[in-house]
Amino acid sequence: MAGIEETNISLAVLIDADNASPSIIEGLLAEIAKYGTASVKRIYGDWTRPNLGQWKEKLLEYSIQPIQQFSYTSGKNATDSALIIDAMDLLYTGTFSGFCLVSSDSDFTRLAARLREAGKRVYGFGEQKTPKPMVAACDRFTYTEIFSAEVSEEAQIHRKSARELRGDTKLVTLFRTAIDACSDESGWAQLSGVGSNIVKQFPDFDSRNYGYGKLSDLASAIGLFEIEKREQRIWLKSSKKK
Structure with missing residues (x-):
């Protein structure tokens, strides 16, 4: 790791369930703990859909609050909008020193930039496929394949010579x-x-x-x-x- 300093600042963790795997959650929260305290942990998605079923056990185990968001129109991601609105609401409370955005979606690029403009630290987490503008918009961005490698031998990252x-x-x-x-x-x-x-x-x-x-x-x-x-x-x- 490069230049991480442990601190007790209050963080808001916002997870895009459609763009994150439940297999990473243990490593993800351990990583976030290096930056501060996850005072709020929310995950967004349409929980009536079967593809999010694997998340439900993790939500109870790690005390993550699920936020239900129906897809009103085909092709439009209402989940992203709900996450962005909540992030801005949390920003205006003045309670949080940083935000952890967990998604590989470029739709959160402007949100990350806006939070930084307000003087907040932004920690991004997503897969290697995450578009570069989203990566650059964060103070720090961690690829979640690292967390998969920590729990699966098949996913081990090649150590370069x-x-x-x-x-x-x-x-x-x-x-x-x-x-x-x-x-x-x-x-x-x-x-x-x-x-x-x-x-x-x-x-x-x-x-x-x-x-x-x-x-x-x-x-x-x-x-x-x-x-x-x-x-x-x-x-x-x-x-x-x-």
């Missing part, structure tokens, strides 16, 4: 640029600052997408940086050349 990582020019450049931006006069930068800098540029950056549980493990695996641990903090220096 040092050769593959060093061959990823974009990844190496991200690290080098972030280290340069955060380094002191001697060229050393704290790992936490490096991670935060990368996420500000690319909200969907996550070491787990490369098969590494921690950012420090990913940096070490790349093999192009000096790494030191000082007083429980990890420092990086971009000294080795590709």
Whole structure:
């Protein structure tokens, strides 16, 4: 993970049932707990439809409030509208410091942007198919395939080798640029600052997408940086050349 700081801020978790799988819920809520307290947990869908049946057991187990929304017109997603309206209502209460939007749907792009304009943190969660504008509209975006990999051997994410990582020019450049931006006069930068800098540029950056549980493990695996641990903090220096 890159630059996550545990905090006790109040969060509103809003889930689009049509665009999220119940298999991810345990990993999802554990991830959200790293950002704050899920004070509100709501999930939106037409619960009269059989395709949402697998969600019902999870709703009871994790105390998630189902919001019923009938599809009034074919081809129009009334569920999205209900979620957006609720998000704005919750915003105006002034109670929440952040919102967690769980959907792979690009229809929530403007909502994410609007919440950020109001000074709220927005954490997005969706599948790899999520359109880039939605990803970019969030402060941080986590691909839910990570949570599936945590519970299923078949879904395990391939851990990239040092050769593959060093061959990823974009990844190496991200690290080098972030280290340069955060380094002191001697060229050393704290790992936490490096991670935060990368996420500000690319909200969907996550070491787990490369098969590494921690950012420090990913940096070490790349093999192009000096790494030191000082007083429980990890420092990086971009000294080795590709």
